[in-house]
Amino acid sequence: MRALQGPVLAIALALVFGAVLIAIDGKNPIEAYGAILSGSLGGIDQIGRTLEKATPLVLAGLAVAFAFKAGLFNIGGQGQLVLGAAFAAWIGYRFSLPGIVHIPLALIVGGLAASILGILVGALKAYRGTHEVITTIMFNFIASNLTTYLVAFPDGPWFEVEGNASNISRTPPIQPSAEIPRLLAGDSSGIPLGFLVAVFAAIVIWWLLAKTTFGFEVVTVGANRHAAVYAGISVKRITVITMAISAFLAGLGGAIETQGVVGRFIPGDNSGLGFDGITIALLAKSNPIAVIPAALLIGALQAGATQMQSRAGVSPDILNLVQAFILFFVAAPMVVRWITRVRSLEEDSGPQLSSSWGAA
Amino acid sequence: MEPAATPATGRFADGPSDEIGPILLEARGITKRFPGVVANDSIDLTLHKGEILGLLGENGAGKSTLVKQLFGIYTPDEGEVFLRGQPLPINNPGDAIEHGMGMVHQHFQLVGPLTVAENIMLGAEKTGGGIFGVLAGRRAADEVRELSERFGLDVDPTAVVEDLPVGVQQRVEILKALYRGAEILILDEPTAVLTPQETDELLQVMRDLAASGVGIIFITHKLREILAVTDRVVVLRGGKWVGTTATAGSTQESLAELMVGRAVVLRVEKGEAHPGDVILDVKGLRADDDRGQQAVKALDLSVRGGEIVGVAGVEGNGQRELVEAITGLRKATGGTITIGDDDTTNWSPRHISELGVAHVPADREKDGVVGGFSIADNLVLNTYFKPPFAKGIVRQFDVIDAQAEDLIEKFDVKTPSIKTPSSSLSGGNKQKLIVARELTAINKLIVAAQPTRGVDVGSIEFIHSQLIAQRDAGHAVLLVSAELDEIFGLSDRIAVIYEGRIVANLPVEDATREQVGLLMAGAGVHDEPVNA
């Protein structure tokens, strides 16, 4: 329970800061947060919406958390996710296959497209010492440009030509066989099955890290690179594989978004998700299982944002600020301790990454 | 305990009565607590003008903590410091410097990429005036040159510090203190990095400085040096003051007993060696250091089963690169390494360790343990992937834990539990943890680099006996150590390394300290001795 104290206090403080900003704008913070609550948990539809929002967040959070374990900071979740979304859409609309094949194939191709990016980042880091923070950011821009090109009006190779009267840059809709079904969907929108895929991924990552020799290698590289070399672990190999898996997770998040929610690829539709992953990973202290509740929390905030806007007149953009506050307070337990006077709060000062900067 | 006498008469009886000058520095009842330990427990100390005061104690006895409080790096929890009879609050090193104190730290406080003159004037810069604080570089260099001539501490003010040998870097440290007009000089383990000859030179510099009126506090755990240069000795043990004695009339044995608290066997007990086949054979090895300079140059070395070969040398003469090349951590750029029947040149670390090569690394914190990992995980750091510790890719925690319980018992690792993170262990226990891990596997060759650095006497004895047991079991042991006592105590053969080459290979019976010391300094390599 002690481990929960930090994140819970961080969230609480961030919400208080957000409330102050809302109040300064002359809006009612209680009404705003109430709207978020009912918009995210008020009924089966709302809960379904929260799960839907949380699904790519779980995977984006896992991507960051898993890389953290090896001492790598993957800020490129955004670019990887977009690639996954685009390639899953391509498999989804371009081919006609039975659902049992089509769904996993699109998911996997989405993940693999992203992991190519991850391998590039990992290899640059391992063999050229190029810091992943810069390369992943640069690849975000490149991936965004690339996917935009793929679906751009009028010449993009994946541009939807037919039935696109207003010439929106996007792919055609995916075939029904590639759509991820929903559970218990009677009158309501139901439970998105994609969420279960994300939960399953979290469990697999947890198992890898906690129970396997590969996980031990990853964690050793993250904890002490020198000792890892001494122990006979190939730091280069682990760096590349870790980035590949990390990017695969982000790409999978994009693919599920395409196949479970959007139904096609539209550039710019999932912006910000990659960065949410950083907040989630830190909130979860890089624990793969804890990523799930952390993602659900952020997902709930996002699911309730529309209601907040319509009922309390508060722009959903406030949530980005709340998230920045969460990020800050999770990374600065000392400040939280100081503000809240909770002395038992853990000393742990969050992940340490800067030591790997520059010449390794 | 020492009587709480007034400073005026306090320890005159202990000191050489003819040369006593006025008291420069006095500390009374200094107490410093860190979480879980009392590092200094009510310690008193006085230093007179022109005196060399030895501060003696084992690793962890609280010597460094004490002087860091005198110098304002730490603030004492209790106790007072008097400078020239005045109680003075010294809250930071700036205060200490202002009051004429200077300190040469165990880890040099020099900025590598800056020049000697820049390092010396740092914090007390000469500027040409004006709001920009433009440095007067030439004037500073001239002053440094003048100062180094006056004290016989020869350095080139324009040299870049990181390119200088450690002995010269140390001179820069001393000059830095003198440049600020230090009358009290604290030297924290200054000889740890020096050759015997450089040590002798330093001791002479200390005598000269004392003769010119400087009071010196000299920290060391080397009894020989204490006897050679100090006037009085303060001995600490486990954070407590255990005695202050005049150096005249003390012996190595009496001081060692004070320091450790029991009679100490200064010699390592070991029987006759029975060397067998050559197990490690290094021929013409070349390897670069981290900056790409060739550090190992056509080096030849062999170790037989059943013998301990000690590599003696001043740090930075290629020992680290040699060890890393043998264990696969560093690429050999030339030559061959043969272990048993295999040419292992540039094999991977994993491949070499699987061949039966154990490695006790010189830098235990960096290479040897993962601080955040449990003791159990650290004990399988290089065997985690194979049976019985893993089935396929799945780790077998019951086997891992059982081994850990067994090893901490056998190797006397003092810890509350096998789940304790190894970062909370003391230096000696960490080292025993590493030795336990490395010596448990079935080995042909044990490469032990600085195996007892920073380790308490009890652990040193234990680790030494383990290495000798390995030898007696017929394994080859390559010992690399900067401590000549350790080299002489353990080795059957001594290989002296100088500038990346083995310059001499001597049976221990035929070797003398003086001879090895000269060889370590390069005598016999160049036509003229370097330190002439």
Place this chain on the structure above:
Amino acid sequence: MTTIANPSNTRSFDIRSLGFLLVPLIGVAITLALHAYFGWTSQQQQAVYAGTMRGSAPLLFGALVGIIGEKSGIVNIGIEGQMTLTGFAAFFAAAASGSLLVGVAAALSVGMMTGLFMGWSTITIKMDHIIAGTVLNVFAGGFTNYYYAQGKTMPSFPSWPIPVLEDIPWAGKILFQHGPMVYFAVIGAALLHFGLNYTRWGLRTKAIGEHPSAADTVGISVTKLRYRNITIAGGVAGLAGLSILQSASSFSNTGFSSGRGFIALAVMLFGRYRPFGALGAALLFGYFSALQSQLQLFDTIDIPSEFIGMIPYAFTIIVLAALGYAARSPAALGQPFEKD
């Protein structure tokens, strides 16, 4: 004792110190090749070169922010956020007041506040430097989005053609007909070069970045100097934000800095932490962004604009990969300073 008089130990002239000249030389070679390939007119080429100057100003300022921080031992990946926040502040302050000077003051003071924040998080509360920078970046995105208001305009930056020099045929138009920020960037690099290499401040700054405890033991307050420097660097980040504003003439909440804060870090590394090295590198990177906009403008060749848009980012990755481990970071970079 012997004097160590090995020539390699002394600071003599080293041909490698001219390495920064390589960068513009490579740049010139590439441009000549490309221009010949595209068959551009002299006017078009002039436009690319002038664009290079404009485009490199924010990158150079950003790199100077990075250099000041890293020389002091602080990793700053929050430069992107600093540029965004200062650009935002400058734009809306200038738009509201109708005065450019008010905008400049806003950029500088907001920049210094962001610097203080970086200092506080990394020095006082010892947050991981990269996380602290990320917090700043995420906050900047959220803040400017939330408070963004459409439909504002600000007074534009003046053009400061340099008398006489602007009349130099061909080169005058490229080098000496710019807004103030372009000149300030070059002056800034020169000032930092002077400060780092010839002043007490520079000596102490290098000391706290390389070996903070060495500085501490001679009575230099590492904490104070780091705070001072990272705050000054924040002010410089304000100039970076103003430089973007000078070219863009308005703030956009969707793509104001567009990764320039990160590219600036690449510029810093490529310039090997030297201000003049960064100047050369910034020109090279600036050239590629100018090339990008000119290619989109002229539309002379058949490359999709999205690919042209990738140029600065791809170039950054390629340069960093080519650079490899060559740049030596200050030794104590990213580590909190603790008194043992």
